[in-house]
Amino acid sequence: MYSLLVESIDDAPDFEALSYLWGQEMSPSPILCNGVEKTVTRNLEEALKGLRKPPSWDAVPTWPRTHPLHSERHAWRSKGDAASLLQMPVWADALCINQEDAKERTQQVKLMGRIYRQARTVKIWLGDKSRPRPRPPKADPVHYHLAELGGTPVVLSFLAQALRNPQDGENSLLALRLAEDRLHRNHVHGLLAPAAEEWTVLRDFFANPYFRRVWIVQEVAVAGRAEAIVGDWRLDWAAIGRAASWFARNGYALPRASRLGLTKQPSSNDLVPVGEAAALWDIHRAPDRRTTLLTLLKEFRMRQAGQDVDRLYATLGIAEETAGLGRSGEGGLHSLLEPDYEKPLLDVYRDATRYLIVKHGSLRVLCHVDNGPTKTVPDWPSWVPDWRQAKVSSEIWDAEETGARLAAAGDEPVVFGAVSHESRLSLGGREVDRVRSYGLKLESYGVGHVTYMQEREFVQAAWKLAMRAAQGASGGEEGPRSKPDLLATFVEVLTAGAKATSSMGDALGWLAKHLEDGALTNRIRNLPRWDQKGDAGRFHEVFVRFCTGRRFFVTDKGRIGIGPEPMAEGNRVVVLFGSRVPFVLREVGLRFKLVGECYVAGLMEGQAIAEGGNSREGDAEFELA
Template structure:
């Protein structure tokens, strides 16, 4: 006889106090079990074919390395070095299964699109124990086999998804048909280093939870920076008596209080019109909205606009401790002078558009950026412009396993960024006639051996659902879609990027969102630092 603990049965879901108490114990419950069984559901023809591919990958990997799939995950995490992972991702699989990588990818995508892989609570199941068995219909396999297949697929994801819509009809399930990167990050980091709570909630936003409050509560036990349950701030403890909005606001405020950093403000949904968020504080991150972490400017950190300052703890909560109020200290640096009417959008052909037909990267340069007078030369101005349109940065692929979720660096640290820009530009304007003769000739040469698609992806991440703007002092930048002429551009202590705020009267401000502003992203604003001002955000 075997004893099974099943959370949906063993926790009284109607008892809020019991739910909060048991949620705080989930990590211990799973880690102290003799083993964990994962039930993915019933099988079908495509899932059966996916299992054949998974078994084949595991068998070849064991033959090549001597390491069985059941042994690649241990108490300390993933037992694979970068060389082994590169070797795994080199498999073409045609020689094993007489099938193309594209078809194998589709089969695995069907498996990884199963609902189980997107449920936020299952992260506890999969990472609190190293002895895990996966069941799919009548089949049983080690969790390590699933991980090997996921690692293989992750190396193929960009190659496949970067193909244009005209070449491949990509089903909706393919769009989400990969093991989320958060899984692989947790695999490598447990329990030695772990991940921060901000990293967890940010990367789990597209996971599913029947109760949106669990987008915070389900992840607290996996975080490496929140401490023991009894010593945490109230916003970092499960409390089902609070509404979703109260949970998210308290989480953000207490995270700022405990860390001194404003990174959590990068999670505010500035891609939706403000009138759709009127019931929430403007600064509250709605973690129930699936927004990819890679679209943020202020998180993961890659800039230092706030010149390494910390948030002023005396002002964060405000005198009344109003849960809808957030008080932050900083100073104004500029104002929004002009904002494009159209929102920038990223197309499936890997191009950025400023309307349905006008390519944006070339148009913004021709119409606005090249006339900027804050840079001494055309080359310097172009490099600044390239940094702007790729402002969300680049995940360095060589950083695994030290940074299992990727080390995000600013565009200026990407060696190929200028050449890739040239290749992208060449696909729109092969003559390079928008540049001077010398620079145009140089870009034309660089374009010959560069990656236009990579630049398109980088520009798409940064520009999609944002607007281009010019400040009163002539700086160029990217801002939230709700930004308006007259809005204030500010440096807030504890932040790594500038922010756009709007004064609403009576000394109160609306948080419009984070922004990129050329010339103040790396601490330059410290040179013209003004007296500190308290911004009362509602």
């Protein structure tokens, strides 16, 4: 039996807030709330019971309460502690918000951040059981001792080791072997070999559907204190988050394409789906526990939402742009972001896109458009990202993180033109070239330490296109004509201009091994700038990151680049003012469809703008439909 209390948020008593996965399965038995039967999901019913489960025995904490890995199995210090914990009110959104009232839900959405900030503890419900795993035949009893006790002790051992390792910088011992030597890497980090069965336990833990829910990001990120519950176990969320972030930074995260379910599962056993938990921890550590709206929308694209508008609404309590939201939920929100559960989805996403362009004076949001085969709504505006759809390609604009210099439009600000319909966007820019031919789309597992056949075929086809472009280039400056120049430009394109994580020596080492061009590979080995100690795996990771889901292409003027999968011959390469990258546009009548962003050597540092000088002769308006 449960009681529903009505309290003012400005004068509320101490309370706990529940963060959980709603789930689809309903409980066979309704709960009794204030004498009224209420049907809830099975997961909520189990979570409420788990929060109020009385201690079944006394236990000793495995770590002191001040330790980040402190955990208990219902080990309260006294009966008084137990009583206070059992009596503390709990906020559960499914019960505390009238889910049948769209206006109430709209209002409460703007208060969610404050509610979870104000909670004494946010309780993260991960499920009721930590199941023991059977011991394999002829196994060493000592080696499998933790697994026999259940999955949680195994998970704790991984978390503990991750927290023991240096949290910043790179372990110098890793440089003794190449990046693809994962056995050496695990040994240096004090972890089990990649083939060890225990990695499966860790994968199962982070594969919990809870971590993929959009609303939990806000609920946990803003929490003053959060505690994860797995059956009888209580784990400090800070330990889970810090460890997940360490695994992600050190190459143990499942690749983006695999996380999205767009490729098969990689063969490496020690790749773990920690991406969602790591992103959650990074937001929790951000100043004021807020991050940019576009960063959140990109992250939420990879998560699950009960309603697709929640991919935006779940950001409102933690986005930098909404920091002025009032204590009562009023004010501080631009009209384009105002939540409204009766508003059509397309209008919600379109208004958010327009808001980001106007607010920041930047076209960065257009880089998140994916008009490939996964697009399911034919009349969706080509310039509006559909945050429901998975996008396997990384944004080229993000190559700035690797040291790339991106300034295709120079210092030119965004220029808006008049439109006849709200579904259109008119932008000023300059057409600089057209697509002449293109190669294969790169389909990759995204595992940076393994080279797959598809990756070799992609590079082989791209090199042939680049060679033909160089041989057929006119006397202009656009087409590199000598092999050393072409090779450097080719590497630049494959890595989207990355400088910080990939040296020429790294690239040449990989190309000499995998490119089927005997004359070229011999030439590579004789180049004085080829560092024999280059790490081919390091180049491969960057190349796979930026080329996956894209095609290599050449232009009418002999330029080479990488661009979106649905590009076609004759598509225009345009530098839109206010953008750091060029875009591929397709002419449709008097208007254009945005195909996607691209990287084109010779256009990335404002050359197209500089060539025109003060003249605006080449400027035009491009109305995107």
